[in-house]
């Protein structure tokens with residue numbers, strides 16, 4: 001039988017772990033499905049020094065482990081499985097080992113390295129071609145390696161590689177002196193005696209039969225090609241979101257990142273997205289954990305609102321008068337109070353449910369309630385909208401009773 005949870009989190013990177021901490025602490029039955037070890041990309045970097053409160057000396061694996069232990073301490077269940085399919089409207093997730101259900105889902109599958117897509121890359125992956133210095137740097141003790149890219153990840157990982165490799169050559173597409181990394185890391189790398197720089201260049205192919213022997217570079221200014229003998233090549237040219245499984249279901253931006261609102265809600269009710277997989281400005285640990293926390297709080301609210309709505313409106317045996325109101329609007333609240341009085345004078349026939357429509361996202365989205373239309377009354381019969389009253393008065397309410 002498929003396992004069921006209140007909150008099912010897909011991916012155990014920083015976003016998923018933070019969501020787990022918030023979900024489990026709110027007493028939701030929470031599980032994280034993760035195919036590898038917790039920590040995601042953050043666990044693949046040896047130097048992670050910009051997470052507030054965790055300064056120099058902090059490592060990605062160390063910080064990830066603390067987050068995972070924190071989540072576990074609050075009661076998060078870790079499920080080691082690879083997600084291979086999902087039916088998001090039904091909140092059903094399929095893994096290699098089984099199926100899982102959640103009342104709410106947080107999609108936090110993160111991103112994976114962008115490939116160079118040149119000859120030799122696929123064939124020599126794991127044989128000198130790598131996307132993770134933390135995982136593989138020690139294999140290159142006293143050897144020569146190249147790092148492709150100039151962003152934060154490329155520069156930080158190049159510095160880490162200098163602890164092992166004999167030489168590290170940065171292959172950068174930009175003009176001399178221009179990198180995409182933050183100036184502090186860049187300055188440090190420029191000063192490193194072990195790091196050399198090749199500017200205005202791209203990798204054309206990776207050469208070698210069994211293992212990497214060299215890379216062919218092209219100077220984009222002169223068109224000149226040359227071979228650089230190396231034993232390894234580390235590729236850091238960005239990441240692509242892991243959204244293949246949902247590309248026809250969730251709304252994505254042109255680059256394939258999931259579009260959410262500020263509460264991390266996607267276009268499917270009860271499905272939230274957090275972390276690097278989301279369309280956003282800054283992809284870092286600190287923003288991933290912020291997303292995860294927001295998503296978990298929004299998911300908890302969604303579950304609560306939905307359960308109440310199901311019980312009081314959808315499954316009511318009597319017709320239900322629902323009053324949507326804005327508690328900060330005094331005049332509207334008074335008008336909404338008219339419904340109370342009216343139903344008290346006409347007891348027995350209807351149930352009354354009042355909804356703060358400024359906070360209840362579920363109802364607001366499901367029934368397209370706009371704040372400018374509040375207060376608003378809807379009569380539900382057998383779980384379906386029967387009548388909508390845009391103005392609340394004794395006359396309109398009398399009409400409703402009929």
Ligand SMILES: Cc1cc2nc3c(=O)[nH]c(=O)nc-3n(C[C@H](O)[C@H](O)[C@H](O)COP(=O)(O)OP(=O)(O)OC[C@H]3O[C@@H](n4cnc5c(N)ncnc54)[C@H](O)[C@@H]3O)c2cc1C
Pocket residue numbers: 010011012013014015016033034035036037038039040041042043044045047048049050051081082083084108109110111112152153156157242274275276277283284285286288
């Ligand atoms: C080399 C490197 C260095 C970095 N340095 C820093 C830094 O110094 N500071 C900083 O703040 N940020 C840094 N970052 C960025 C940071 O790591 C990410 O922003 C952060 O990890 C994003 O977290 P996430 O949870 O959204 O996604 P991810 O970390 O990508 O986690 C997603 C998780 O989902 C799992 N998953 C994916 N698909 C499946 C599936 N089908 N089934 C089950 N599980 C699945 C993955 O295994 C992974 O654990 C670095 C990234 C890299 C690659």
